[in-house]
Amino acid sequence: MRKSALAAVAAVPLLLAGALVAIAGYGTGSSDKPELSVSGAYMPRPAMDDMAAAYFTVKNDGDSTDQLTKVTTPLSRDVTLHTTDGSRMQHAEKLDVPAKGSLSLAHGGSHLMLGKLDHLPKVGEKIEFTLHFATSAPVRIQVPVEDASYRPKD
Numbered sequence: 001m002r003k004s005a006l007a008a009v010a011a012v013p014l015l016l017a018g019a020l021v022a023i024a025g026y027g028t029g030s031s032d033k034p035e036l037s038v039s040g041a042y043m044p045r046p047a048m049d050d051m052a053a054a055y056f057t058v059k060n061d062g063d064s065t066d067q068l069t070k071v072t073t074p075l076s077r078d079v080t081l082h083t084t085d086g087s088r089m090q091h092a093e094k095l096d097v098p099a100k101g102s103l104s105l106a107h108g109g110s111h112l113m114l115g116k117l118d119h120l121p122k123v124g125e126k127i128e129f130t131l132h133f134a135t136s137a138p139v140r141i142q143v144p145v146e147d148a149s150y151r152p153k154d
Contacts, residue, residue: 035062041143049120054112058103067094067134078115121145
């Protein structure tokens, strides 16, 4: 009986250390990481057979900023991120997804450009994209091809 009492007393510091770790939020999946979701994705039907654009919104409900660093798709090996300032389009290495905020890729603003298309997508077709981030796991999305005049409703 005496050995079991000593073992119980020896275990108390370990239990207290475990409780302090849990209280501090270490290893508990706390929300100090980005929490990403994607919505509103679409691609206007390309007017040319060698170039297209795509748009979507990445929402971040987490407490930490992330960055969209790359996008891949079987439709094109040449996908680049762009920003628009006035009428000037500029290549971007990465786009910020702010904590408790969103990154909007929209007509007239930041967007994806696809060059050297594998084929000319048709309205109604869904194109798979994989979004790669600085810290979060990649996110796969299906992007519907819409009529060139399509604009999402807010």
